[in-house]
Amino acid sequence: KQEVTQIPxxxxxxxxxxxxxxxxxTDSAIYNLQWFRQDPGKGLTSLLLIQSSQxxxxxxxxxxxxxxxxxxxxxxxxxxxxxxSATYLCAVSNRDDKIIFGKGxxxxxxx
Amino acid sequence: xxxxxxxxxxxxxxxGQNVTFRCDPISEHNRLYWYRQTLGxxxxxxxxxQNEAQLEKSRLxxxxxSAERPKGSFSTLEIQRTEQGDSAMYLCASSLVxxxxxxxxxxxxxxxxx
Numbered sequence: 004k005q006e007v008t009q010i011p012x013x014x015x016x017x018x019x020x021x022x023x024x025x026x027x028x029t030d031s032a033i034y035n036l037q038w039f040r041q042d043p044g045k046g047l048t049s050l051l052l053i054q055s056s057q058x059x060x061x062x063x064x065x066x067x068x069x070x071x072x073x074x075x076x077x078x079x080x081x082x083x084x085x086x087x088s089a090t091y092l093c094a095v096s097n098r099d100d101k102i103i104f105g106k107g108x109x110x111x112x113x114x
Numbered sequence: 115x116x117x118x119x120x121x122x123x124x125x126x127x128x129x130g131q132n133v134t135f136r137c138d139p140i141s142e143h144n145r146l147y148w149y150r151q152t153l154g155x156x157x158x159x160x161x162x163x164q165n166e167a168q169l170e171k172s173r174l175x176x177x178x179x180s181a182e183r184p185k186g187s188f189s190t191l192e193i194q195r196t197e198q199g200d201s202a203m204y205l206c207a208s209s210l211v212x213x214x215x216x217x218x219x220x221x222x223x224x225x226x227x228x
Contacts, residue, residue: 100170
């Protein structure tokens with residue numbers, strides 16, 4: 004059974020710092036991995052999707068990496084801003100259907 | 115707005131009542147998913163459709179829950195005889211087969227059972 008773990012559960016950093024969020028999964032036979040952002044009481048916004056054959060994806064100040072063999076992914080946020088404050092969710096799918104989520108990392112950027 | 119929409123956004127009901135939620139996916143998407151999220155947790159899969167066919171249901175989906183997608187477009191999720199434990203955010207997502215299973219989520223329906 005696939006399990007997704009995100010560390011840390013919460014993180015506070017001063018504005019302008021670079022930061023890394025971690026995600027691990029137990030079954031390396033994944034189809035893809037997605038990183039989402041969720042603001043309080045809101046739905047999910049897809050940030051990056053990494054296909055199983057890829058090792059990283061970039062979008063603006065965000066970079067996500069994938070190491071399937073070790074069951075790990077990282078989300079790197081450069082030059083953090085207060086608007087980046089949100090919960091970041093890592094999710095994997097083992098087939099071309101449902102996705103399994105971690106519990107998320109609550110990020111707070113201090114102005 | 116061409117994203118996933120959900121209605122209502124908030125629902126407060128008394129224990130024992132029935133509730134129904136609606137999801138309208140992105141128009142060309144043939145897959146539609148329902149997830150449930152409780153406070154401090156990640157979303158958990160409930161069920162999904164490809165066109166009008168319901169392909170998988172989670173064990174979380176008790177007999178009190180039923181989902182439909184009658185014409186392969188919008189979907190409804192009904193909860194009968196609601197219980198306090200049903201209080202959660204119900205999220206809908208859609209995707210296009212062959213597009214790497216990238217799922218796009220709606221804003222969710224927040225259910226509170228008193």
